[in-house]
Amino acid sequence: DAGVIQSPRHEVTEMGQEVTLRCKPISGHDYLFWYRQTMMRGLELLIYFNNNVPIDDSGMPEDRFSAKMPNASFSTLKIQPSEPRDSAVYFCASVTAGTGLGLIPGELFFGEGSRLTVL
Amino acid sequence: DQQVKQNSPSLSVQEGRISILNCDYTNSMFDYFLWYKKYPAEGPTFLISISSIKDKNEDGRFTVFLNKSAKHLSLHIVPSQPGDSAVYFCAAATQGGSEKLVFGKGTKLTVNP
Numbered sequence: 048d049a050g051v052i053q054s055p056r057h058e059v060t061e062m063g064q065e066v067t068l069r070c071k072p073i074s075g076h077d078y079l080f081w082y083r084q085t086m087m088r089g090l091e092l093l094i095y096f097n098n099n100v101p102i103d104d105s106g107m108p109e110d111r112f113s114a115k116m117p118n119a120s121f122s123t124l125k126i127q128p129s130e131p132r133d134s135a136v137y138f139c140a141s142v143t144a145g146t147g148l149g150l151i152p153g154e155l156f157f158g159e160g161s162r163l164t165v166l
Numbered sequence: 167d168q169q170v171k172q173n174s175p176s177l178s179v180q181e182g183r184i185s186i187l188n189c190d191y192t193n194s195m196f197d198y199f200l201w202y203k204k205y206p207a208e209g210p211t212f213l214i215s216i217s218s219i220k221d222k223n224e225d226g227r228f229t230v231f232l233n234k235s236a237k238h239l240s241l242h243i244v245p246s247q248p249g250d251s252a253v254y255f256c257a258a259a260t261q262g263g264s265e266k267l268v269f270g271k272g273t274k275l276t277v278n279p
């Protein structure tokens with residue numbers, strides 16, 4: 048399998064512009080997570096989906112952030128309007144519950160990340 | 167408020183010696199702990215985990231120790247190799263169905279040849 052695929056790998060934009068980050072999870076995985084990494088806060092969970100349904104978005108910092116998962120193979124994280132403090136590396140990760148008994152915390156499969164710089 | 171703390175931002179060791187990375191947590195509900203390794207320009211990859219019913223888990227050169235009373239865990243790498251140079255993240259979760267891993271800020275390990 049190709050793994051979790053994220054695009055773009057790098058994005059440089061100006062304050063106020065809309066940013067859309069994309070993620071293709073591993074086929075068959077029914078959980079998808081969006082994380083943000085910064086020096087100050089480390090890896091923070093923003094939102095996660097189960098079977099394409101958003102389950103917990105309590106980590107989304109502001110209304111400027113939104114995420115969708117229109118189907119099992121695609122998710123987007125959108126920032127509108129973007130601000131310099133949004134500069135970070137954004138990771139997508141996926142995993143399967145496997146047995147269907149509920150997710151056992153463990154091996155998330157991460158993409159390579161999208162490095163966002165907002166000027 | 168950081169529930170998972172990695173107080174050492176960086177660690178430098180000589181090749182062949184032991185590397186010890188530490189992690190503390192504050193939430194007593196956590197009962198499952200993981201370590202992830204991250205190379206530059208790559209995503210984190212799972213390394214090793216431990217359940218709270220154990221106090222040690224070993225996988226090759228990597229051993230994780232858990233001290234529940236102290237709310238402390240550590241990752242030992244023996245012997246350390248230059249290829250182990252990476253950022254190591256400690257993470258914690260509850261097994262009661264929570265899908266939310268809580269990560270520390272990471273410790274950058276440098277293994278010098």
